[in-house]
Amino acid sequence: MTAMLNVKDLRAYYGQVQALHGLTFSLNEGSLTTLLGANGAGKTTTLRAICNMVRSTGAIEFEGATLSGRATENIVRLGIAHVPQGRGTFTTLTVEENLQLGAISRKDRAGIVADIERMYEHFPVLKQRYTQQAGTLSGGEQQMLAVARALMLRPRLMLLDEPSFGLAPLVVRDLFKILGKINREDKVTILVVEQNAQLALELADQAHVIETGRIVMSGNAKEIANNEDVRKSYLGY
Amino acid sequence: MSAADEVEVVAEGQAVEAVPKRAMTLGTGTSLIVLVVLLVIPLLAKNFIIFQMTMLLIYGIAVLALNILTGGSGQFSLGQSAFYAVGAYTSAILMEQFNVNYALTLPIAGILCFAAGFLFGQPALRLSGVYLALATFALATAMPQLLKLGYFEHWTGGVQGLVVTKPDAPEFLENALKVFHLKMSQDMWLYYFTLVITVAIYLWSVNLLRSRSGRAFMAIRDNEIAASSMGVNVALYKTLAFGVSAGITGIAGGLGAIAVQFVAPDSYTITFAISLFLGMVVGGVGWLPGSFVGAAFIIFVPNISESISKGLSGAVFGVLLFLVIFLVPHGARQIAIVGQQLAGRFRR
Amino acid sequence: MELFTNQILAGISTGAIYACMALAVVMIYQAIDHLNFAQGEMAMFSTFISWQLMQWGIPYWGAFFLTLALSFAGGILIERLLFKPLAKAPILTNVAGFIALFSIINSCAGLIWDFTIKQYPTPFGSSPFLGSQLISTHQAGMIGVTFLLLIALYFFFQYTRMGLAMRAAASLPESARLVGINTSWMIALGWGMAAAIGAIAGILIAPVVFLEPNMMGGVLIYGFAAAVLGGLTSPLGAVIGGFLVGIFENLAGTYIPGVGNELKLPIALALIVTVLVVKPAGLFGRPIVKRV
Numbered sequence: 001m002t003a004m005l006n007v008k009d010l011r012a013y014y015g016q017v018q019a020l021h022g023l024t025f026s027l028n029e030g031s032l033t034t035l036l037g038a039n040g041a042g043k044t045t046t047l048r049a050i051c052n053m054v055r056s057t058g059a060i061e062f063e064g065a066t067l068s069g070r071a072t073e074n075i076v077r078l079g080i081a082h083v084p085q086g087r088g089t090f091t092t093l094t095v096e097e098n099l100q101l102g103a104i105s106r107k108d109r110a111g112i113v114a115d116i117e118r119m120y121e122h123f124p125v126l127k128q129r130y131t132q133q134a135g136t137l138s139g140g141e142q143q144m145l146a147v148a149r150a151l152m153l154r155p156r157l158m159l160l161d162e163p164s165f166g167l168a169p170l171v172v173r174d175l176f177k178i179l180g181k182i183n184r185e186d187k188v189t190i191l192v193v194e195q196n197a198q199l200a201l202e203l204a205d206q207a208h209v210i211e212t213g214r215i216v217m218s219g220n221a222k223e224i225a226n227n228e229d230v231r232k233s234y235l236g237y
Numbered sequence: 238m239s240a241a242d243e244v245e246v247v248a249e250g251q252a253v254e255a256v257p258k259r260a261m262t263l264g265t266g267t268s269l270i271v272l273v274v275l276l277v278i279p280l281l282a283k284n285f286i287i288f289q290m291t292m293l294l295i296y297g298i299a300v301l302a303l304n305i306l307t308g309g310s311g312q313f314s315l316g317q318s319a320f321y322a323v324g325a326y327t328s329a330i331l332m333e334q335f336n337v338n339y340a341l342t343l344p345i346a347g348i349l350c351f352a353a354g355f356l357f358g359q360p361a362l363r364l365s366g367v368y369l370a371l372a373t374f375a376l377a378t379a380m381p382q383l384l385k386l387g388y389f390e391h392w393t394g395g396v397q398g399l400v401v402t403k404p405d406a407p408e409f410l411e412n413a414l415k416v417f418h419l420k421m422s423q424d425m426w427l428y429y430f431t432l433v434i435t436v437a438i439y440l441w442s443v444n445l446l447r448s449r450s451g452r453a454f455m456a457i458r459d460n461e462i463a464a465s466s467m468g469v470n471v472a473l474y475k476t477l478a479f480g481v482s483a484g485i486t487g488i489a490g491g492l493g494a495i496a497v498q499f500v501a502p503d504s505y506t507i508t509f510a511i512s513l514f515l516g517m518v519v520g521g522v523g524w525l526p527g528s529f530v531g532a533a534f535i536i537f538v539p540n541i542s543e544s545i546s547k548g549l550s551g552a553v554f555g556v557l558l559f560l561v562i563f564l565v566p567h568g569a570r571q572i573a574i575v576g577q578q579l580a581g582r583f584r585r
Numbered sequence: 586m587e588l589f590t591n592q593i594l595a596g597i598s599t600g601a602i603y604a605c606m607a608l609a610v611v612m613i614y615q616a617i618d619h620l621n622f623a624q625g626e627m628a629m630f631s632t633f634i635s636w637q638l639m640q641w642g643i644p645y646w647g648a649f650f651l652t653l654a655l656s657f658a659g660g661i662l663i664e665r666l667l668f669k670p671l672a673k674a675p676i677l678t679n680v681a682g683f684i685a686l687f688s689i690i691n692s693c694a695g696l697i698w699d700f701t702i703k704q705y706p707t708p709f710g711s712s713p714f715l716g717s718q719l720i721s722t723h724q725a726g727m728i729g730v731t732f733l734l735l736i737a738l739y740f741f742f743q744y745t746r747m748g749l750a751m752r753a754a755a756s757l758p759e760s761a762r763l764v765g766i767n768t769s770w771m772i773a774l775g776w777g778m779a780a781a782i783g784a785i786a787g788i789l790i791a792p793v794v795f796l797e798p799n800m801m802g803g804v805l806i807y808g809f810a811a812a813v814l815g816g817l818t819s820p821l822g823a824v825i826g827g828f829l830v831g832i833f834e835n836l837a838g839t840y841i842p843g844v845g846n847e848l849k850l851p852i853a854l855a856l857i858v859t860v861l862v863v864k865p866a867g868l869f870g871r872p873i874v875k876r877v
Contacts, residue, residue, distance in 0.1 A: 026668075041689070051763070053759070071762075071767070072762040072763065073762045073766055073767050074765075074766050075835055076762070076763055076764065076765040077765045080761075082763050084759070084763065088757060088759065088762070088763060089755035090753055090756050090757055090760060091756075092752075092756050092757065093749075093752065093753065097749060100749060101749060101750070101753050101761075101764050101766075102764055103765065104746060104749065104750055104753075104765060104766060105765030118629075138675070149764070153764065175713075187755075191790075199643070255816075257729030307677070332754065360858070360862050363861075363862045363865055364858070364861060364862065364865065366848075367619070367620055367817070368813060368858075368861050368865065369814065371809060371810065371813055371854065371857070371858065371861075372854075372858040372861070374806070374854065375851055375854030375855055375857075375858055376851075378806075378850055378851050378854065379848070379852075379855070381852075382848045382851060383848075383851075417774075457759070504636035504702065510875075511684060513682060514677075514681075514684075515681055517677075518677050518678055518680075518681040519681070522675065522677055548692075548695075548696045549692050549693065549696055550692065551688040551689065551691055551692030552688065552689045552692035552693050552696075553691035553692075554685075554688050554692075555685040555686065555687070555688035555692070556685075556689065558681065558682075558684070558688070559667065559682065559683035559685045562674070562678050562681050562682055562685070563670060563671075564669065566673075566678045567674070567675065567678070583631075
């Protein structure tokens with residue numbers, strides 16, 4: 001299996017504070033990988049660094065193209081969709097406008113229209129509310145919208161930052177089922193950052209564990225889930 | 238779409254950036270040096286330079302007042318010229334119509350303007366950002382017109398304004414100097430008088446910003462909702478900030494009236510308020526010592542622009558202003574920080 | 586009663602001026618989240634350019650569209666050269682930049698074309714409109730063009746991809762980047778459009794207030810006030826705000842004793858501020874809910 005994303009010696013900084021201390025890992029094409037770790041470990045920073053939203057050094061390669069030095073919007077156009085922490089929904093715009101924005105960098109009008117219909121199939125609740133202002137949707141619905149918007153890009157890689165945050169457990173389960181479906185059927189490689197390690201390890205096939213800006217553990221998700229020491233030391237359960 | 242849909246949810250962001258408390262003033266060493274320089278210059282300079290230095294201190298106080306309001310409590314004001322005018326006219330009227338001693342007019346001007354500012358702060362509570370700017374703008378444009386109103390002409394002198402008598406140095410000082418065969422000119426006396434007041438106001442302001450009230454101001458500036466949920470009486474402190482700022486501006490206005498020997502409605506237009514704003518930005522928002530750097534900018538740079546090109550003086554001024562904000566977007570404070578870092582390296 | 590109606594009509598016709606300016610103000614606010622103090626001067630400069638083109642023999646409509654194109658380009662150029670470098674600077678520094686721009690443009694206009702008042706032609710003629718003594722055909726034309734502009738802007742923002750992208754970039758720049766929008770260029774585009782709209786406003790206003798470098802001073806303030814009154818997020822609000830401001834101004838001048846020409850501005854502003862105290866987001870603006 002080819003490595004779709006290669007991260008080598010990534011160091012990231014917020015002003016004077018260094019958040020990542022030389023991260024190295026890769027993502028295989030078609031995998032569903034989860035990035036785990038405690039609060040403040042650097043998971044969100046990693047995703048932001050990939051999209052060049054934070055100052056960083058090191059080499060990041062996506063399908064052969066170097067990402068460092070590119071503007072965020074150009075990285076996105078290479079086929080990387082990022083669902084940020086807090087979802088980043090355009091709350092003053094309608095549901096349908098949010099979806100259209102997901103595809104704003106695409107030129108194929110017919111394809112966009114078809115994709116919007118597909119999103120409504122994946123997420124029927126969005127179809128119900130398509131003229132509503134996105135800010136009036138519930139947390140779970142906004143998360144669905146954020147994922148749908150990301151999919152409108154027809155991304156090769158989707159980055160999700162704590163999609164379970166603030167959502168009820170049942171809603172999270174539904175969401176994760178859909179993510180699995182997207183990974184298998186639409187062939188989208190997924191990297192999901194999660195604090196809810198248990199749920200994430202059930203969904204993913206690969207996992208990396210971050211602690212204070214370094215990767216301390218990498219491997220098959222099931223193995224990590226079954227490894228009691230790892231769970232106790234790094235994942236808290 | 239129902240009314241509930243039409244709501245814009247905004248994360249409470251910071252319109253005015255926070256200045257770390259440490260960086261709010263100059264170090265003690267630097268301050269003393271500056272003070273010595275300020276004390277000595279008039280002994281070596283001509284009267285006109287002394288007059289300009291006096292105006293620099295006065296405008297510096299006015300910019301300082303704006304700094305407390307905006308840099309301290311995060312409220313915008315384009316209306317400081319109005320309070321300055323009230324202070325100026327108070328001093329002028331008290332001196333010329335009621336024969337009050339010039340020094341006494343200043344605290345009266347200060348208190349009057351404090352009250353005015355405090356009152357203005359009340360309706361302003363509901364406004365912020367661009368809306369507050371508009372309201373203060375209205376105040377600034379109204380003031381010259383109000384001063385011209387026929388109704389008040391008996392006191393204000395209407396469009397022509399009032400002439401203000403320049404004070405002499407106090408008798409005891411003149412007698413003391415006579416012993417050394419020295420004379421103190423009116424300008425020099427006024428300068429030292431202003432300097433004493435300036436230092437007093439400066440120290441008081443630094444103290445204010447370091448006190449509990451100051452922390453309350455800054456909490457409101459950084460995050461009003463959080464401040465209020467921590468028990469800060471937002472309404473009280475916001476209006477207090479307006480009052481203090483207006484009061485200090487009023488004192489500056491009074492001093493200005495005495496120094497310039499003249500008050501007239503068209504001296505206190507919105508252009509003056511905008512100048513004070515520029516002075517604050519150039520000096521560094523929230524950095525009190527920068528107020529004087531900003532004052533120097535707004536006094537001297539227009540003159541320099543005019544000497545470079547009479548026809549294009551406005552354009553030259555604009556270009557110089559752009560240069561300054563490109564080089565130091567955070568104002569003179571940035572230079573001071575660099576200076577501090579260099580000094581630190583020097584000591585090692 | 587007749588005096589009252591007449592004053593309302595007169596207010597509506599002056600209000601068209603403010604409505605036009607307010608549209609440009611809202612346009613730029615949508616793009617950059619601030620009010621640009623130099624916008625009036627940019628509009629004035631554009632109007633002078635169109636006047637100069639006509640002095641050189643270019644017919645009215647040719648000059649009009651050429652000026653629009655030049656203003657659009659000029660707005661983008663100003664943003665790229667002067668304000669893109671200030672993008673990371675604090676807001677107040679940007680405001681100082683607007684003031685500097687104001688000073689530069691005003692001064693240059695004064696030097697190039699001097700401060701004497703010039704006549705400016707109108708394509709609508711100035712005969713009484715439908716026989717009314719208070720609205721001329723030109724003023725009716727102004728109102729018409731303003732509404733056309735409003736409709737065009739509405740279509741642009743609601744139904745085009747570019748308009749959607751601009752709205753997104755103004756609303757949440759980071760999220761906009763995450764869908765591939767070049768937010769930096771959206772800002773430049775916003776400036777260009779605002780400059781073009783400002784040019785239209787200036788060209789329409791000049792026949793009434795006469796062409797000279799300081800012609801936009803008062804108009805800009807009323808434009809701001811109108812935009813704020815209408816709610817800074819609503820072009821329709823800006824236009825209605827403009828008419829309301831015109832009416833306020835006229836009524837205040839007619840009915841409040843002691844209010845001559847000089848006090849009209851502060852009184853109008855005071856009225857607007859009073860409205861804002863009651864409705865802080867303006868008449869048509871979305872109420873802003875602040876979250877910690």
